[in-house]
Amino acid sequence: MMRAGWLTALVWLLALALPAQAVEIEEWETNEGLRVLFVAAPDLPMVDLRLTFDGGASRDGDENGLASLTSSALRHGTAEMDADALAERFESVGAQFSTDSLRDMAIVSLRSLTEPDWLDSALDTLTDVLAAPAFPGSDFERARRQALQGLQRERQDPGSVASRRFYELMYGDHPYANWPGGERETLEALEPGDARAFYERFYTTGNGALAITGGLSREEAEAIAARISAALPQGPAAEPLPAVELPEEPVEERVDFPSEQAHIYMGAPTLRRGDEDHYALTLANHAFGGGGFISRLFREIRSTRGLAYSVSSRLQPMAVEGPFQIGMQTGVDQAGEAVTALREELTRWHADGIDADELDASRENVVNSFPLSLASNSDIVGVLGMMAFYDLPLDYLDRYVERMEAVELDALNARLRERIDPDAMVTVIVGGQE
Known part of the structure; x- marks a missing residue:
């Protein structure tokens, strides 16, 4: 436990002390077909690893919640060690192990000091988990109960109710409509064998990528990647997700809820990773509602x-x-007026665009805040994992500021009018009772 606390303190001190530096990304593929992105950070005596797999909630199919339960089950141990023993092995060498499941991706993360014995032990434990996760019935049942309790809490939260319904109305039959936390009926029907099958299908070398950053040489990083790759199941990439059907007319739904505040979501499917309009739309949105005050x-x-x-x-x-996505909270007695005002601003933004002063202010904020997104090891490995998962070019970080600087006002407003349709928005209002 003392090692874990020391690691956390050391990470924060070094993150505060070190200036942001240029990120030089190296790339290779393991013998088993796992893509690897690596950034050396020699000033930090630690290493961060992030595995990303195309195994998020969008791959649940009819078994909503399976991706989330599978992710949780990886923390339950192996045939040789239960969940408590697994946690103890990581903690004994100051390592931090975590898993997560989003709509697009499943994530497995490890942070460790680079002291050879500690790092080697942490990697041994990680590869044990990846090679032979146990999915024990008792732990799986406990995870199921926790998921069901989470659903119950969400039903009592108007923001969660609004978000769930917003995605359902936006995406209809598309896999993105799946709620990552699942549904009661499907959660109750899932078995440990379902999680094992999901793991063996989607947590594969051909369906994943590995991001590494820290105080390692290229040779050391290659050795780590080889160990992890050899432990994973081998298999192909998942089939691409189906295209999204964009709405052509407005949809609005009011959901009664015993709350004093109304939670409002308004929006529509718009942008995929790697889209060249990302830079123009980011600046346009910053001026509209993404720039805070x-x-x-x-x-x-x-x-x-x-x-x-x-x-x-x-x-x-x-x-x-x-x-x-636009999000708003207001008093239930003025929700209608607030939605009307919001639509007026959205229509004006679409028709008039933004002006030169708004563009300059947005660009300055976005460009100046960009180094903060790479201020620590965890920030860098998170961005690397995102780049690897979405197959972004290796110059994505190097050219990010350049591409933001290159956006011209007329082109930005043209992209805004083409990509945002204020007359085809999905609107969900949760709060108040008839």
Whole structure:
């Protein structure tokens, strides 16, 4: 336990002390076909690993919640060690092990100091888990109970209710409509064998990628990648997700809920990772609702009209078209007025675009905040994992600022009018009771 605490303290101190530096990415593929991205960080006596697999909730099929339960089950141990023994083995060498499941991807992460004995032990434990996860029935049942309890908590939270319904209406029969936490009926029907089959199908060398950063040489990183790759199941990449059917007309739904605040989501599928319009739309959205205090939505909806406790917008690019999403909270008695005002601002943004001053302010904020996204090992390995998963070019980071600087005002507003349709938005309002 003391080693784990020392590791955490050391990470924070070094992250605060080290300036942001250029990121030089090296790439290779293991013998088993696992793609690897590596960034050396010689000033840090630690290593961060992130495995990403095309095995998120969009791969659940009819078994909603299976991806999430499979991710949780990897922390239950192996045939040789239960969940407590697994946690103890990582903690004894100051390592941090975690798993996660999103809509697009499944994630397995490891952080360790580079002291040879400690790192070797942490890697041995990780590869034991990857080579032979146990999926024991008792732990699986406990994870199922926790998932069901999570669903119950979500039903009591108007924000979660609104988000779930928002995705259902936006995506219809598309896999992105799957709620990552699952459904009660499907969760209750799942068995450990289902998680094992999901793991063996989607956690494979051909369906994943490995990001590494830390105080390692290229030779040491290759050796680590080879150990991890050899432990994983071998198999092909998953079939691409189906295309998203974009809405052609507005959809609105009001959901009764016993709350004093109304939670409002408005948006539509818009952007996929790697889309060249990403840079223009990011700057346009920053001016509209993504820039905090300087954004139009904050200024007009919250400050001037006093209609929202919080209001913002964001773009969430994914493997296929992820949402442009506006989120707002307001009193239930003024929800209708707030939605009308929001639509007015959206229509004006679409028709008029943004002006030169808004572009300059947005670009300055986005460009100046970019180094903060690479300020620590965990930040870098997270970006590397994203790049590897979505197959972004290796110059993505090097040219990010350049591409933001190259966006011209007329082109930005043209992209905005082409990609955002205020007359085809999905709107969900949760709060208040008839």
